[in-house]
Amino acid sequence: MSSKKIALILALTVAGARAGATTVSPLEGAFFESAKIYVVVAVAVLILGGIFAYLIALERKLKKLENEVNQRNTAK
Amino acid sequence: MLKHWWKVLTAVLLFYVLVMSFMVKLDPGLIGVDQTRLEAGVNERIVAGANTHFAKAKDSNQIFLEQDSVYLCAEVAEVLSDGQVIVRITLPDSLRLSFFNLYVNNDIDGTMSLANAFNAPEVPRSPGADLPACVPQVKTAAYAPFGFPFQPVIFETIRNLMFHVPMWFSMFFIMLISFISSLRYLAKPSREMDLRALNAVRVGLVFAVLGLVTGAVWARFTWGDWWVNDPQLNGALVTFLIYVGYMVLRASIEDDQKRARVAAVANIFAYVILFILLMILPRFTEGLHPGKGGNPGFNSYDLDSSLRAVFYPAVIGWILLGYWMYRLRLRMNRLELQLYYGENVK
Numbered sequence: 001m002s003s004k005k006i007a008l009i010l011a012l013t014v015a016g017a018r019a020g021a022t023t024v025s026p027l028e029g030a031f032f033e034s035a036k037i038y039v040v041v042a043v044a045v046l047i048l049g050g051i052f053a054y055l056i057a058l059e060r061k062l063k064k065l066e067n068e069v070n071q072r073n074t075a076k
Numbered sequence: 077m078l079k080h081w082w083k084v085l086t087a088v089l090l091f092y093v094l095v096m097s098f099m100v101k102l103d104p105g106l107i108g109v110d111q112t113r114l115e116a117g118v119n120e121r122i123v124a125g126a127n128t129h130f131a132k133a134k135d136s137n138q139i140f141l142e143q144d145s146v147y148l149c150a151e152v153a154e155v156l157s158d159g160q161v162i163v164r165i166t167l168p169d170s171l172r173l174s175f176f177n178l179y180v181n182n183d184i185d186g187t188m189s190l191a192n193a194f195n196a197p198e199v200p201r202s203p204g205a206d207l208p209a210c211v212p213q214v215k216t217a218a219y220a221p222f223g224f225p226f227q228p229v230i231f232e233t234i235r236n237l238m239f240h241v242p243m244w245f246s247m248f249f250i251m252l253i254s255f256i257s258s259l260r261y262l263a264k265p266s267r268e269m270d271l272r273a274l275n276a277v278r279v280g281l282v283f284a285v286l287g288l289v290t291g292a293v294w295a296r297f298t299w300g301d302w303w304v305n306d307p308q309l310n311g312a313l314v315t316f317l318i319y320v321g322y323m324v325l326r327a328s329i330e331d332d333q334k335r336a337r338v339a340a341v342a343n344i345f346a347y348v349i350l351f352i353l354l355m356i357l358p359r360f361t362e363g364l365h366p367g368k369g370g371n372p373g374f375n376s377y378d379l380d381s382s383l384r385a386v387f388y389p390a391v392i393g394w395i396l397l398g399y400w401m402y403r404l405r406l407r408m409n410r411l412e413l414q415l416y417y418g419e420n421v422k
Contacts, residue, residue: 035107035126035231039297040097043239043290050286054401062408068415 082396089393096386097238104128104217105226106180106190114176114196119165120153123180125188126231127223130161133182139163140212141176141194148176149210165194170202179212186217191228225380229298236294238386242394243287244312244354249395250280250402251319255347258340270336271413273343274326275406277319283398284316299364306363311353318346 110122123139130137139150139161153164161180178193224234254276261269291309292302303309322342329335358365 035102036297037232037235039233039293040235040239042293043236044094044097046290046293047239047243047286050282050289051397051401054282058404058408061412065408065411065415 083400086393086396086400089389090397093238093386093390093393097235097390100382100386101223102127102232102234103223103226104185104188105228105231106178106188106193107231108190109178109193112194114165114167114194114199116167116169116196116199119167121163121165121194122156123161123163123178123190123193125159125161125180125185126226127159128180128188129158129182129184130155131158133184136183136215137161138179138181138213138215139165140179140210141165142179142212143171143173143176146172147179147210147212149212167196167199170200171196172201172203174199174201181213181215183215184217187215188226222382224382233294233298234383236290237383238390240287240290240294241387242391243283243290245391246394246398247280247283247287248350248354250276250283250398251347251350253399253402254280254343258343261336261340262344265333265336267336267413270340271409272406273340275409276402277322277343279398279402279405281316281319281323282401284312284319288312288316304364306365307361308354308358308363308365311357315346315350315353318349322346 104125104127106128107124107126109124114121134155137152137155139152141148141150148165148167150166151164153162155161174195174197175192176194176196178190179187180189181187227234254273257269257272257276260266261273291312295304295309296302322339325342326335326339329338
């Protein structure tokens with residue numbers, strides 16, 4: 001049955017991608033198996049990553065302000 | 077603490093959304109078959125389902141092919157697992173149409189369908205050909221679990237509704253703050269209103285980028301490409317570029333007063349264009365993105381109660397988070413100005 005299973009997985013990957021690409025890379029195959037749950041994981045990770053990146057950028061700006069305040073205080 | 081109730085609400089809502097988005101099961105449905113092509117005579121094919129109970133439902137599994145409201149009964153050759161079943165399909169020597177829809181039902185999952193599951197291009201076609209028709213038994217699911225609806229092609233990615241879509245709601249809301257601030261600036265010029273408009277656009281752009289990127293990933297695995305030529309997608313990109321243009325415009329004007337005034341006018345136009353491109357135009361055009369020729373986004377027809385129970389909190393939660401981010405950015409900007417220029421804005 002294993003060859004049939006492999007055939008199924010292949011068929012599903014192709015079926016999932018039939019709207020566009022004709023060839024499917026192993027990564028995309030993993031995305032289409034398991035009913036595409038990894039697409040949701042990727043989307044959630046992208047959003048969290050984006051918000052964290054924004055927080056880091058914000059913190060850098062804050063650091064600059066803090067340094068400025070500290071410099072002025074020591075200059076006094 | 078009382079002052080910060082809405083931040084607590086934000087955290088609670090988004091925690092609930094994250095947990096529910098991943099924990100709620102998807103309703104059972106058919107994903108695909110191992111080989112779509114059928115020939116005259118006996119064919120054996122594997123049918124795959126998600127969250128189905130082929131093995132548990134044992135002898136109650138029934139398979140039907142359908143074309144033009146005529147049903148062809150198929151046999152269950154072997155149940156491989158809860159998610160896979162081998163079906164035996166016997167086709168006659170001639171057919172009226174070459175495409176078949178597939179129906180599988182059992183006592184646990186109810187009736188599930190897969191449109192255009194099979195085709196038989198090589199079987200001769202004759203208009204009078206009759207299928208050895210049988211009468212299908214419609215079965216309803218044994219229990220109605222609280223699950224997200226199973227939709228063809230979308231499958232599990234229906235959960236992206238709680239992530240991708242609220243990004244745009246947040247952007248809309250934050251840009252609305254910016255729009256109102258610009259209006260108020262023009263009514264009565266003040267540094268504070270200019271600052272609010274600017275920082276709202278800054279945070280709104282973050283959500284626009286997140287919306288575009290998550291949309292591209294979803295599109296890749298649903299429509300097959302990172303970007304498709306659809307009015308809603310192109311409108312979103314143009315909107316994004318207009319707000320980038322707003323930032324460039326600000327950076328290019330030296331004089332403070334002039335910058336604030338020109339930027340406020342540009343910002344008002346930007347919001348009007350955003351509204352036209354994302355809310356009005358897509359309703360009158362055709363495209364892949366949901367919500368064509370009617371409501372924008374998934375409409376009430378697509379949203380069932382289990383999706384609503386997570387989607388509405390998600391929208392409120394992400395909007396509040398966006399507002400929170402905007403407040404932080406605004407306060408920091410005020411501090412910056414105070415520090416470098418000695419201006420007390422508030």
